Amino acid sequence: MGYYIAPRFLNKLAVHITKNFLNLPGVRVPLILGIHGHKGEGKTFQCELVFDLMGVEAVHISGGELESPDAGDPARLIRLRYREAADLIRTRGKMAILMINDLDAGAGRFDQATQYTVNTQLVNGTLMNIADNPTNVQLPGSYDDKPLPRVPIIVTGNDLTTLYAPLVRDGRMEKFYWEPNREDKIGIVGGIFEPDELSKSDVETLVDTFLEQSIDFYGALRSRIYDEQILGFIESVGFARVGKQVVNSAEKPPSFKKPDFSLSHLIEQGKLIVNEQRRLQELRLAAAYNIGASNSQPNSSQDSAPAPTTQYERGNGSTRRNAEVDPPRQTSNGHNYSKPQATTIDSEVVQQVQTLLAQGYRIGVEYVDQRRFRTGSWQSATVIQAQDKSEAIATLESCLADHENEYVRVFGIQPGDRQRVMETIIQRPSR
Numbered sequence: 001m002g003y004y005i006a007p008r009f010l011n012k013l014a015v016h017i018t019k020n021f022l023n024l025p026g027v028r029v030p031l032i033l034g035i036h037g038h039k040g041e042g043k044t045f046q047c048e049l050v051f052d053l054m055g056v057e058a059v060h061i062s063g064g065e066l067e068s069p070d071a072g073d074p075a076r077l078i079r080l081r082y083r084e085a086a087d088l089i090r091t092r093g094k095m096a097i098l099m100i101n102d103l104d105a106g107a108g109r110f111d112q113a114t115q116y117t118v119n120t121q122l123v124n125g126t127l128m129n130i131a132d133n134p135t136n137v138q139l140p141g142s143y144d145d146k147p148l149p150r151v152p153i154i155v156t157g158n159d160l161t162t163l164y165a166p167l168v169r170d171g172r173m174e175k176f177y178w179e180p181n182r183e184d185k186i187g188i189v190g191g192i193f194e195p196d197e198l199s200k201s202d203v204e205t206l207v208d209t210f211l212e213q214s215i216d217f218y219g220a221l222r223s224r225i226y227d228e229q230i231l232g233f234i235e236s237v238g239f240a241r242v243g244k245q246v247v248n249s250a251e252k253p254p255s256f257k258k259p260d261f262s263l264s265h266l267i268e269q270g271k272l273i274v275n276e277q278r279r280l281q282e283l284r285l286a287a288a289y290n291i292g293a294s295n296s297q298p299n300s301s302q303d304s305a306p307a308p309t310t311q312y313e314r315g316n317g318s319t320r321r322n323a324e325v326d327p328p329r330q331t332s333n334g335h336n337y338s339k340p341q342a343t344t345i346d347s348e349v350v351q352q353v354q355t356l357l358a359q360g361y362r363i364g365v366e367y368v369d370q371r372r373f374r375t376g377s378w379q380s381a382t383v384i385q386a387q388d389k390s391e392a393i394a395t396l397e398s399c400l401a402d403h404e405n406e407y408v409r410v411f412g413i414q415p416g417d418r419q420r421v422m423e424t425i426i427q428r429p430s431r
């Protein structure tokens with residue numbers, strides 16, 4: 001496969017790395033480069049391509065390593081890996097960097113309801129400390145007074161605003177928002193399909209047909225084209241024997257003839273993948289399961305109304321409607337629901353809010369525009385702290401007004417483990 005690196009990406013990374021190895025008089029160079037943007041757009045992959053091209057040694061940490069049951073472990077790991085990279089520079093005389101993938105997944109705070117753990121605080125603090133003193137990074141229990149070479153740090157993430165704000169300030173972290181434009185996509189997709197001899201115009205048509213899709217989609221599409229042949233192979237060997245044939249087999253590995261990489265076939269298969277994405281977005285089975293789970297909460301308040309068990313869809317335009325909501329109802333213990341006030345919000349949503357508040361949940365609100373809806377890149381609008389239903393509904397109404405013509409969803413945030421329940425899309429843009 002002919003890998004293509006978008007020139008903007010290459011330039012940004014090459015300058016950041018090189019600048020950190022130069023001694024520019026009177027210039028304070030940020031140690032960290034934060035590459036952020038939507039998922040699957042090739043942030044990590046292209047970093048690796050740049051490291052290969054430039055002969056840079058990369059020492060990795062992934063976001064998943066930044067939590068641990070033992071407080072302090074991840075911060076120690078960062079210092080350890082930083083010193084490993086410094087050692088590579090010293091002993092091999094090569095450029096080396098520390099690469100932290102998906103930093104926000106490990107050290108971010110996704111909404112006001114998620115708390116910093118001791119580890120996330122320490123990780124943010126450690127990175128700040130290293131950015132301020134890159135030549136003096138010590139491990140607990142020992143002190144090395146020999147200054148270290150400076151090791152540039154590259155972090156990737158979807159939303160770096162979830163990190164501790166002083167860490168991302170300009171002196172410490174240079175930011176690079178990566179969103180490939182049409183030209184970048186044509187170059188990258190051309191590289192992905194290079195072995196399949198797709199013409200330039202076919203690549204352009206493919207990109208234009210699925211312009212909203214991330215780079216990841218095209219890799220998945222290429223892999224999917226092989227599915228028909230693989231199924232043919234499984235059927236020829238037999239479903240029961242295929243395991244023996246492909247794992248530790250003495251026989252020659254199967255070979256496949258070149259599948260149909262015609263443009264029309266690619267578009268047809270691409271549409272199937274898009275349909276699957278759409279179903280995933282719209283079905284939201286997890287939300288339905290959560291609703292079921294929250295219904296069976298043993299300690300749910302007696303005053304709370306039964307939670308709706310299914311999601312509902314809007315008709316045309318928006319889910320919101322002008323409604324004088326439900327009349328007061330009486331619970332089994334004789335308590336009245338207070339009569340809801342007139343609101344522009346659908347009565348089911350009002351009831352959902354009431355249920356969540358009664359069960360002690362906080363209410364998260366997220367929004368996303370039409371384009372990002374397809375990639376599932378929801379952003380936090382607010383977490384409603386109000387205990388009082390009218391106040392909560394008023395906040396929700398103002399959120400809906402702020403995000404008119406965008407998707408808006410609400411969900412309950414369980415106290416303690418902060419799990420989401422009853423996630424429901426309450427507004428959809430009118431097209």
Ligand SMILES: Nc1ncnc2c1ncn2[C@@H]1O[C@H](COP(=O)(O)OP(=O)(O)OP(=O)(O)O)[C@@H](O)[C@H]1O
Nearest residue numbers: 003004038039040041042043044045188215216219
């Ligand atoms: N330049 C490229 N050439 C070929 N394939 C690429 C290129 N860039 C990305 N890809 C494909 O896209 C996939 C996703 O890329 P990558 O994991 O780097 O995305 P990301 O932006 O880091 O995503 P996330 O934010 O979810 O971690 C890769 O596994 C690869 O298949």
